[in-house]
Amino acid sequence: MTSIPAPGHHRVGARLAPVPGDERAATWAAGLWNAVRAADEHAALDTVSDALAAGLDAETVLLEVVGAVQHKVGVEWAANRMSVADEHAATAINERVVSSLSPARPAASLGRVTVACVDREWHALPARLLAETLRLRGWQVGYLGAQVPTAHLVSHLHRTGASAVCLSGSLSTRLPASHAAITAVQATGVPVMVGGLAFGPDGRYARLLGADAWAPDARSAADRLGAGPLPRPRPPHQATDDLPHLTDQEFTLVRQSARTLVRETCKRLEARVAALRDYDEAQRERTAEDIAHIVEFLTTALYVDDSELFTGFLTWTGEILAARGVPAGVLLPSLELLDEQLRDFPRARALLREGRAALASRPRTAGPTP
Structure with a gap:
C-alpha cells in the first residue's frame, strides 16, 4: 500500500474553517500568505503590524487574516501543493504572529x-x-x-x-x-x-x-x-x-485488539497485494501506520455509532491519494481483511461494508492497481 496521510491531520487540524467578515482582511491575508509561503517570519510579523496600523482591529486580524491563511495551508497541503515540512513551518509562523497580537492584561474582566x-x-x-x-x-x-x-x-x-x-x-x-x-x-x-x-x-x-x-x-x-x-x-x-450502543462492547473490544488487527492485516495484505513484497522497511512501517489510521477511525465510528465518520475519512483519504497519483483502490484490500477478522462484530462489519461501498462509488482515477 502506498502511504495514506495521517487521519484527517491536515484536513481537520492545520486547516481552519473559513470565516466571513471584513473584505479588507482578504488583502492582508494575501500578504501574510506570501510571507508564510516564503517561510519569512519577519515579513509575516510586519504584515500584521501594518494591518493593525491601517485600521484593522486585532480580532479581525486573528480570525480573518491568520485564520484564513491557516485554512489555505490545509487546502494547499491536501492538493499536494505544500509539503508536510512547509505546512509545519507555516503553522509555526502563524503561531508566532498570534503571540504578537496577544493583548495586555485587561483592566476589567468578564470572568x-x-x-x-x-x-x-x-x-x-x-x-x-x-x-x-x-x-x-x-x-x-x-x-x-x-x-x-x-x-x-x-x-x-x-x-x-x-x-x-x-x-x-x-x-x-x-x-x-x-x-x-x-x-x-x-x-x-x-x-x-x-x-x-x-x-x-x-x-x-x-x-x-x-x-x-x-x-x-x-x-x-x-x-x-x-x-x-x-x-x-x-x-x-x-x-x-x-451512548447506550456502547453496551454491546464492540468499541472496547475492537480498540483493545487494534494492534493485533493492524499486525495481522499487514501480514495478510502482503500475501494479497504482490507489490508490497518489494517494499523496504520504511515503506512497511508507513503501511502499518496507514492501516492503524483506518482502525482508529473504525473504532471512533463505533463509539459514536455513525457510519458517516468512517466513510468520510475513507473518501477524503481517497481524494488525497488521488492528488498524489495513487488510486483509492489501494484501501479496499485492507477493509476486506479487517472484515475477515471482525466476523463476530456486526456493527464493525456494517461500517466496513459501507466504507467499501463509498470507495467503490468514487470515480476511478488512472494509476497502478493493487
Missing part, C-alpha cells in the same frame, strides 16, 4: 475561562485563536494548549475556579477522549463548550456527547460566552447514558 485541547489533540492553533479572542474581549483566560490530559484539566479547574471550559478538538478520532473530558469537567460543576471540526460541521457530536454548548468558530464561541452563563451541567453520569 475566567479555561481553554484547552482534549487529550492527544496536538492541533493547538484553533484553541489559541479562541483564547486570544476572549482576551481581547476582556476575559481572563487560562490557556492550556495542546494535548491536555483530562485529570490535569480537572486539577487545573479545582485550583483556578473557571466559570466555563472551552474544549477544542480537530481530529474526530479524539471524540472518545473528548467525551471523557466533557463528563469529567461537568462532574466538577463547570459547564463545557466544545468546538472544532472534530465535533462535526453542525455540532452533531457535541450534542451526542452531552456538551453544554457548541460553537462553529472562535467568534461564535466568544459571542455565546458574552451572551450569558452557559447552562448548568448535568449531574455525574456514565458514558453509556449518552
Whole structure:
C-alpha cells in the first residue's frame, strides 16, 4: 500500500474553517500568505503590524487574516501543493504572529475561562485563536494548549475556579477522549463548550456527547460566552447514558485488539497485494501506520455509532491519494481483511461494508492497481 496521510491531520487540524467578515482582511491575508509561503517570519510579523496600523482591529486580524491563511495551508497541503515540512513551518509562523497580537492584561474582566485541547489533540492553533479572542474581549483566560490530559484539566479547574471550559478538538478520532473530558469537567460543576471540526460541521457530536454548548468558530464561541452563563451541567453520569450502543462492547473490544488487527492485516495484505513484497522497511512501517489510521477511525465510528465518520475519512483519504497519483483502490484490500477478522462484530462489519461501498462509488482515477 502506498502511504495514506495521517487521519484527517491536515484536513481537520492545520486547516481552519473559513470565516466571513471584513473584505479588507482578504488583502492582508494575501500578504501574510506570501510571507508564510516564503517561510519569512519577519515579513509575516510586519504584515500584521501594518494591518493593525491601517485600521484593522486585532480580532479581525486573528480570525480573518491568520485564520484564513491557516485554512489555505490545509487546502494547499491536501492538493499536494505544500509539503508536510512547509505546512509545519507555516503553522509555526502563524503561531508566532498570534503571540504578537496577544493583548495586555485587561483592566476589567468578564470572568475566567479555561481553554484547552482534549487529550492527544496536538492541533493547538484553533484553541489559541479562541483564547486570544476572549482576551481581547476582556476575559481572563487560562490557556492550556495542546494535548491536555483530562485529570490535569480537572486539577487545573479545582485550583483556578473557571466559570466555563472551552474544549477544542480537530481530529474526530479524539471524540472518545473528548467525551471523557466533557463528563469529567461537568462532574466538577463547570459547564463545557466544545468546538472544532472534530465535533462535526453542525455540532452533531457535541450534542451526542452531552456538551453544554457548541460553537462553529472562535467568534461564535466568544459571542455565546458574552451572551450569558452557559447552562448548568448535568449531574455525574456514565458514558453509556449518552451512548447506550456502547453496551454491546464492540468499541472496547475492537480498540483493545487494534494492534493485533493492524499486525495481522499487514501480514495478510502482503500475501494479497504482490507489490508490497518489494517494499523496504520504511515503506512497511508507513503501511502499518496507514492501516492503524483506518482502525482508529473504525473504532471512533463505533463509539459514536455513525457510519458517516468512517466513510468520510475513507473518501477524503481517497481524494488525497488521488492528488498524489495513487488510486483509492489501494484501501479496499485492507477493509476486506479487517472484515475477515471482525466476523463476530456486526456493527464493525456494517461500517466496513459501507466504507467499501463509498470507495467503490468514487470515480476511478488512472494509476497502478493493487
